[in-house]
Amino acid sequence: MPGAGKHKTPMVTKMIELKPEAMVGKGLHRECYVHPDNPNRCIKVVVLRGEEETRREQAYYKFLQKRQITWEMLPQFYGVEPTSIGPGAVFDLVRDANGEVGKTFEYYFESADLTAQNIEGLISALQALKTYLFSQNIITMSIKPKNIIYQRQDEHTGTAVIIDNIGNSDAIPLASYCRTFGKIKMTRKWHKFIALLQKDYPENSLLQAQLANKLVK
Ligand SMILES: Nc1ncnc2c1ncn2[C@@H]1O[C@H](COP(=O)(O)OP(=O)(O)OP(=O)(O)O)[C@@H](O)[C@H]1O
Ligand SMILES: [Mg+2]
Missing domain, CATH: 1.10.510 (Transferase(Phosphotransferase); domain 1)
Incomplete structure (x- = not known):
């Protein structure tokens, strides 16, 4: 049998369910949600024609990561995860000292x-x-x-x-x-x-x- 004995564990990519009540903000192109698995991260999903901006942003983030800048005034980027409403870009969620979203x-x-x-x-x-x-x-x-x-x-x-x-x-x-x-x-x-x-x-x-x-x- 082809492939017998290889026995690979299938890659399971968890689909993140984004609920409307988790939304913290909305711009012209993207919606921003609290990450359901981490209250200090957010997920941004393009909802209207923002693919080019998103591509540029992620390329620029890679460039900054390579340069090893400090991130005091810029949220870090943690990659893209699949969500119930499309691919979501994961960043630090900015919270005030009292815990509320900034x-x-x-x-x-x-x-x-x-x-x-x-x-x-x-x-x-x-x-x-x-x-x-x-x-x-x-x-x-x-x-x-x-x-x-x-x-x-x-x-x-x-x-x-x-x-x-x-x-x-x-x-x-x-x-x-x-x-x-x-x-x-x-x-x-x-x-x-x-x-x-x-x-x-x-x-x-x-x-x-x-x-x-x-x-x-
Ligand atoms: N890292 C974050 N921490 C806290 N809130 C955030 C964060 N990122 C986005 N938000 C909230 O979500 C809103 C929309 O996010 P963002 O500005 O990235 O969307 P956009 O559609 O690209 O905006 P624009 O209208 O400027 O094109 C912001 O105005 C802000 O209120
Ligand atoms: Mg904006």
Whole structure:
């Protein structure tokens, strides 16, 4: 009998069942769920035309893994697992010190009260994020407040974690390989990010004062 005696154990790949109540967020292209086997990881599934972005993101993650960067402000990527609604990309899930899933800077900046209650931490987290991206030469597409989580420690401190839109879509991605080009590109991206905050939250006067004063330029 062909194959007799080989006796292979069949590979069983467990299909992960994603339940609607486990969803923690949804963007234009992807839904994000708490991993049912690990409360500190999330699974992201493309639900609308995001395959190209996903491919670029995963390729860029591989590149960063090879470079052995530090991951203080970027969730680690743990590969792709099959789920009940399609292939799911597994990342660290960002949680605040109190255990709740972290909220985005968009969420904080949309509220004058939340901004005021957390202003010190929000601003220093953004300054630290800028330093981190530049020092590790991490390249991003456009930087947006909906794609950065404020991982709140307490009323004075927290960390900015960038959860989406990293990578480089240039045909010849010099900025990824050469720090000088990386710095030029990221300076431009960062200035655009600040301009976006100025445009999108004109009524958040405390934020605007911080942008005009010390921040982030
Ligand atoms: N690692 C994470 N930790 C906590 N929450 C997350 C994480 N990743 C994503 N989220 C939540 O899920 C939402 C959607 O995720 P994500 O931004 O990756 O989706 P997207 O469809 O690619 O977004 P976009 O609309 O920017 O293209 C986020 O806005 C955030 O609320
Ligand atoms: Mg997003």
